[in-house]
Amino acid sequence: MEKQIVGEKAAQFVKDGMVIGLGTGSTVFYTIQKLGLLVKQGLSIKGIPTSFQTERLAKENGIPLANFHEIEQIDIAIDGADEVNPELDLIKGGGGALLREKIIARAARTFIVVADTSKMVDRLGTFQLPVEVIPFGYEMTEKHIRSLGSDLHIRIVNGQAFKTDNGNYIFDCNFPNITNPKQLEQDLNMIPGVVENGLFVGMADIVITLDIEKNIVIKKSKQSV
Numbered sequence: 244m245e246k247q248i249v250g251e252k253a254a255q256f257v258k259d260g261m262v263i264g265l266g267t268g269s270t271v272f273y274t275i276q277k278l279g280l281l282v283k284q285g286l287s288i289k290g291i292p293t294s295f296q297t298e299r300l301a302k303e304n305g306i307p308l309a310n311f312h313e314i315e316q317i318d319i320a321i322d323g324a325d326e327v328n329p330e331l332d333l334i335k336g337g338g339g340a341l342l343r344e345k346i347i348a349r350a351a352r353t354f355i356v357v358a359d360t361s362k363m364v365d366r367l368g369t370f371q372l373p374v375e376v377i378p379f380g381y382e383m384t385e386k387h388i389r390s391l392g393s394d395l396h397i398r399i400v401n402g403q404a405f406k407t408d409n410g411n412y413i414f415d416c417n418f419p420n421i422t423n424p425k426q427l428e429q430d431l432n433m434i435p436g437v438v439e440n441g442l443f444v445g446m447a448d449i450v451i452t453l454d455i456e457k458n459i460v461i462k463k464s465k466q467s468v
């Protein structure tokens with residue numbers, strides 16, 4: 244299974260004594276399981292989770308966790324993605340964890356992305372872009388996002404507006420064919436009420452994926468080589 248192969252591969256980058264940002268989702272699930280096994284075998288690490296879901300998973304797998312004030316730096320953050328383009332820019336947030344994920348990815352010295360082949364795209368935008376907004380005045384925020392050219396809807400789960408771990412809403416925004424991800428990332432974040440969006444531009448250092456023959460491929464970004 245592709246997610247398991249790329250997820251487990253990322254664990255090889257983790258060394259004794261490191262602080263690891265633990266991403267959210269069904270791919271990094273396998274990284275966390277693998278790290279749990281390595282911890283049982285004696286690996287000493289501390290994890291910083293990007294969501295309550297990941298916090299629970301890390302605890303179940305015996306990975307010691309740390310708070311921000313207890314650490315000096317995050318050595319590596321490992322996370323999944325919903326789309327990855329050839330420049331290794333990403334859309335993330337399918338699980339609604341994008342804000343904490345971006346804080347931790349930005350804080351990490353190295354950001355590693357684990358992505359099965361279905362995530363690799365020529366251009367970002369087929370996957371609807373998640374945008375986290377505060378509940379206050381979200382109807383106004385919606386209008387401003389629409390004015391950037393997007394059709395959008397508030398994310399509904401189990402018949403109710405989905406709330407992130409930060410108590411915010413998610414708008415899933417239709418921006419097909421994103422030609423300038425950096426510009427769009429900045430334009431969205433300029434709108435009052437937008438907390439963060441799921442474009443991660445120029446952040447990934449390494450993407451672990453597979454080629455068409457299902458061999459593991461490690462792509463490195465320009466800034467990391």
Ligand SMILES: O=C[C@H](O)[C@H](O)[C@H](O)COP(=O)(O)O
Pocket residue numbers: 266267268269270271322323324325335336337338339340341344
């Ligand atoms: O909010 C969720 C995260 O950004 C995930 O990393 C992303 O949605 C990919 O998740 P998965 O590995 O389950 O496809």
